[in-house]
Structure formats: structure tokens, C-alpha cells
Amino acid sequence: MKNITTKQLLETLEQRYATKGFDPAKKISDEDAQALFQSLVLTPSSFGLQPWKFISITDQATKDALVEHSWGQQQVVDCSHMIVLCAKKETTPEDIEAWLMRLAEVRNVSRESLDGYAAMMQGFFSHMTTEQQLSWAKNQVYIALGQLMTAAALIGIDACPMEGIAPPEYDRILKLEGTDYATVVACPIGYRSADDKYAEAPKVRFPNEHILQSI
């Protein structure tokens, strides 16, 4: 089913930009925030394993504590919701089993009927080091970042993907140390300030022929 025309799609993606200035007085409505949280939950992941956790921060003291570990980027403080995307550090056989049990429960099938799928997944992860498992999980988190930015643009909310953060300091402030999760990337969301000059700057991409190839 087509929920949007190609023209609307491209207009949305053209309008989206990395917002440098948020209006601290403008807050995202609860309905919109819940929709964006749900768009994170609905993000596709490899095997469906969801090796992630998403933290939404509206507490001003926490935002204030994070900004100095974010290259001083003021969006952290001024945004409506500061979203921190975290990856699961490793994917153990127990994690895979937990996922299979969840799959069996929701789809109302037996665990045994998933044996083939289980073997494929166990094989995929058994060849990976813990470091490779974290890289894999980070990749999945970036799918979520992509879906979040697109979803936000579709419902008229501004966002700023942010790799320039100190993940270990984020982990400390967000009490992730000693847990299964680690900070990967952040994305403040909210509404641009009236004077954000980047809002109207032309989007810059390399020419299509450098990026696209058809065979």
C-alpha cells in the first residue's frame, strides 16, 4: 500500500537536515514522541534479534551533564528529547534462545519448529569474536538511527544525528556501566530555532554518478 507519493517522500528527505539550533521552548507532543519511540522498536534488525536499547532523556540535569561530553554541542541541552542509541555488547547463545522463545510465544509455534533457524543463527555468531558481535550490533543500531531520522522528518520533527560524543562518559552518566549495553550514537530531536541558518542551506551531495551504479 502506498502511504505517500514519491514526490512527498523526496520532499520529506530534502527538507530533513542536521539541526544545529533547537528551540528549547518547543516540546514534542506525547503522541509524536510515542510514535517515534515505537518507530525505534519497530526497526528491522538482523535475524530480528534487536541487539539494542534506546534511552530518551527529557530530564534537564541529565542533558546538562551530557553536553560537555558532546563536543559542547548545544542541541543536547536545547532539544525536546535527547535520544541515545545503545548496542548490546555481545550476543550469546542464551540471547538467541531468549529471542527464539519470544518468537515461539508471539507466533504461537513450538520452539522445536524453529530448530533450523536456531542452528543458522548459532552458526552465524559462533564464528564471531565479542568485538565482532559488538560491531554487528552497532550496525543494527545505525539502521534504527536511519529509521528514526526518516520517521521524525515524516511527522515534521527536527533531528540531529550526533557521533561526536564520548560514549564512555555517556555510559557513566546513563548508568550503563556494568550492563549489557553501551552507548553508540545520539540523536537530539525537537523543533528548530527560528534562527538556525542551516535550515535553508542547500543540501550537498556528490553527483549521482559518483554514488549510484546500475548493472
Place this chain on the structure above:
Amino acid sequence: MKNITTKQLLETLEQRYATKGFDPAKKISDEDAQALFQSLVLTPSSFGLQPWKFISITDQATKDALVEHSWGQQQVVDCSHMIVLCAKKETTPEDIEAWLMRLAEVRNVSRESLDGYAAMMQGFFSHMTTEQQLSWAKNQVYIALGQLMTAAALIGIDACPMEGIAPPEYDRILKLEGTDYATVVACPIGYRSADDKYAEAPKVRFPNEHILQSI
């Protein structure tokens, strides 16, 4: 600007699923294909550097050659367009300079006015090994994968993200060996076959409280 309601957004994301069976007779229109290619081009990336290349394959012989390096997944053969997402292997000072020149050209500003930005980027990459640069580029490619899957769902096109491929064999078949780019992940797109039983299967996610946290 709101281009879609939260209800439409969530319906779209709920309807999207990893398509296991494509109808080989149903092809994506040129207008829709161009819109999806453009959604790849418009994907946000760190610093705007676009460390990627996207290959769209409709040539049946090439698709046939790829399937045996894709765990035999038939979607590679049956899809309308097989999209292969590739990462730039390293990001050199010359790459950064090329990007700055492009930025200066499109925004009609002097290269010198971008000196501060240049220094920040050079600093970011100077601390990275080539391997870390590739990991960083792969992360960006996964943003593109996320945006592609969401964009496809919005315009009613089915997709199947696919990590189960042999990237070195893809590189050989797609003649990427010896170039600056390497295969990362694939995503066949097209239209589901009438008998794809996964189309109606309930989407499975862990409970929200395992995935979302508010502070």
C-alpha cells in the same frame, strides 16, 4: 511540516517485513525506482561525507551469479531490483578535501570559510586506523539501509535486508576488487509473491520495557 500522521507512520512500519518471496513478474516502476535511489543519495551521513556507493542490479545474469553467494536466498533472483550497499574502505585527507570543495561549490562559499570544519574532520579521522575507518563507513551504510527500507515501505514496495551474503564474492562479481569500495549488505526490493506466508505473520519484538528507557 507533517507529511504523514503518526497513525500512518506506525501502520507503514508495522506492515513492513523482511520479504521471503518476491513475485519475479512484478517490476518496480521507473518513477518508484528513481525515488528509492534518490532516497539513498539523500541519506544523512556523519559530517556529510557519504562514504558509500549503491549498486542497483536488474541484469538477470548478475543476479543469478550472486545467489549462490547469498546462502541460496531466492529473493536475489526473484526481486525487481537487487540493491547492494557498499562502503568506502578508507577516508583519506584527500577525501575530506574533495568533500569540502564540493560543499564550497554547492553552498557558494570559500574553501577558507570551512577551515574550522576541516580541522575538526581531519582530527576525527587522524585518530582512526584504516580498519576503524571502514567500520565507521559501514555504520553510515546501515543508516542508508534503514532509510531505504523505510522509504520503500512508504511507497508500498517490499524489501528484504540481507546480511547473509559473501561480500568478497560480491566484490568479485560486481568488479569492486581494487576499487575504493567494498560490499557491506544487500537489500532486494520488489513485490511480494502471493504465497509469501511471512507477509501476514505477526511482527515480533521484545516488550517495550526491555528496549525503551526514559530519564
